[in-house]
Every structure is written in C-alpha cells, then in structure tokens.
Amino acid sequence: GAGVSQSPSNKVTEKGKDVELRCDPISGHTALYWYRQSLGQGLEFLIYFQGNSAPDKSGLPSDRFSAERTGGSVSTLTIQRTQQEDSAVYLCASSLVRLANTGELFFGEGSRLTVL
Amino acid sequence: DQQVKQNSPSLSVQEGRISILNCDYTNSMFDYFLWYKKYPAEGPTFLISISSIKDKNEDGRFTVFLNKSAKHLSLHIVPSQPGDSAVYFCAANPPGAGSYQLTFGKGTKLSVIP
Numbered sequence: 201g202a203g204v205s206q207s208p209s210n211k212v213t214e215k216g217k218d219v220e221l222r223c224d225p226i227s228g229h230t231a232l233y234w235y236r237q238s239l240g241q242g243l244e245f246l247i248y249f250q251g252n253s254a255p256d257k258s259g260l261p262s263d264r265f266s267a268e269r270t271g272g273s274v275s276t277l278t279i280q281r282t283q284q285e286d287s288a289v290y291l292c293a294s295s296l297v298r299l300a301n302t303g304e305l306f307f308g309e310g311s312r313l314t315v316l
Numbered sequence: 317d318q319q320v321k322q323n324s325p326s327l328s329v330q331e332g333r334i335s336i337l338n339c340d341y342t343n344s345m346f347d348y349f350l351w352y353k354k355y356p357a358e359g360p361t362f363l364i365s366i367s368s369i370k371d372k373n374e375d376g377r378f379t380v381f382l383n384k385s386a387k388h389l390s391l392h393i394v395p396s397q398p399g400d401s402a403v404y405f406c407a408a409n410p411p412g413a414g415s416y417q418l419t420f421g422k423g424t425k426l427s428v429i430p
Contacts, residue, residue: 231416233416235420241422242320242405242419242420242421242422242423243360243405243407243420244420245417245418245419248416248417250416256417258417259417291360293359304362304365305360305362305418306362307359307360307361308359309357309358309359310359
C-alpha cells in the first residue's frame with residue numbers, strides 16, 4: 201500500500217480482555233517497529249523486526265505483550281489481560297532498511313486503545 | 317530517566333515569525349538526531365535530521381542546530397505558517413546494535429496564529 205496501515209484505529213475494551221492490533225507495513229520495507237504513546241508521554245519503543253532475524257523485544261513492558269510478524273510483512277501486537285495502564289496510542293512504523301542514521305521511519309496513524 | 321527532554325510542552329507563534337523548538341539530551345553517545353512532526357489523529361512524519369558531526373542542517377524553512385557541548389538541539393521554522401501547527405517530537409539515535417531504538421522526547425505543541 202501507499203503507507204503503513206494499522207487497524208483498528210480505535211479499540212475500547214474491558215480490563216482483563218485480550219486485544220490484537222494489526223500493522224501492514226509499506227511494501228518492501230524489511231524493518232518494522234512498534235511504539236506506543238501514553239497520554240502526555242513521548243513515543244516508547246516496544247519491539248523491532250528486521251527481515252528474518254529474531255525480533256528485539258527489549259521494549260515490551262511485560263509478558264502480557266507479544267508480537268509476531270508473518271511472512272516478513274504484516275505484524276500483530278497482542279496484549280493479554282489488558283490493564284488500564286495499557287491505554288495508549290500504539291504506533292507501528294516501517295523502514296526500508298534497518299535504521300542506521302538514515303533518519304526516516306514511516307509511521308501509521310496508530311491504534312488508540314482504551315481499557316476501561 | 318528521560319534521555320531526551322523537550323521542556324516546553326507548548327509554544328505559540330505569530331504567522332510569519334520564527335518558531336524555535338528546543339530539545340536537550342543527556343546521553344553523549346547519541347550520534348544522530350531527528351525531528352518528527354505529528355498532526356492530530358495521524359502518525360508522526362519525519363521532518364529533518366542532523367548527524368552529530370554537524371552543527372547545522374537546513375531544509376527550506378526548517379533548520380536544525382546542534383550544540384554537542386551543551387547537549388542541546390533546536391529546530392527553527394522561518395517563516396512560521398499556520399500549517400506548521402502540530403506536535404513536534406525530538407528523537408535521538410544511539411550508535412551500535414540498538415540504533416533502531418529511537419528515543420523520543422515528549423513533544424512540543426506548536427500553534428501558529430494567523
């Protein structure tokens with residue numbers, strides 16, 4: 201597609217439920233990133249996928265968070281047993297090569313998650 | 317520990333005047349700095365960047381200045397236009413294996429008043 205596509209754009213869920221957020225990166229981009237932005241905060245790195253390499257999960261805040269990337273393209277971020285502190289905008293980004301001082305990540309519009 | 321700090325949450329500027337957005341960082345290992353711009357309900361978009369080996373980078377109305385000794389960078393927008401109204405994020409890129417882990421500031425909301 202023309203840009204990074206994320207779905208759903210908005211998700212309201214009850215505490216304790218599981219949610220899945222989807223990201224479809226720009227075609228041909230080998231690197232995919234998940235960030236989240238909580239209210240009043242900057243963007244927080246969550247996870248990074250590069251080609252067929254093992255993902256860097258070092259930013260995931262707890263073991264309730266997991267992500268996968270199928271076929272080197274679409275990625276799904278799963279949050280199990282959601283908590284109110286998980287409420288945030290979850291942003292996916294992709295880039296053509298691993299970000300190595302080239303500067304540019306292409307972000308999707310984000311998925312706004314609200315946990316009641 | 318916030319490694320990239322944008323101490324001004326908001327800034328208002330008259331159209332046609334200069335907008336100066338500031339960013340401070342604590343990690344001297346950062347070697348590349350970026351500015352992203354974000355409109356409501358949209359993802360951030362890359363605006364301009366600067367390598368630590370430079371002290372200035374200019375792109376049209378946008379100029380980024382880097383003062384390594386002060387660990388400070390700034391984004392200048394001249395002249396400011398109403399369409400520049402957005403949230404601006406400063407980000408830094410550490411060298412090495414974790415270079416994809418951009419560290420972002422909390423953002424500064426710029427309002428350009430017509």
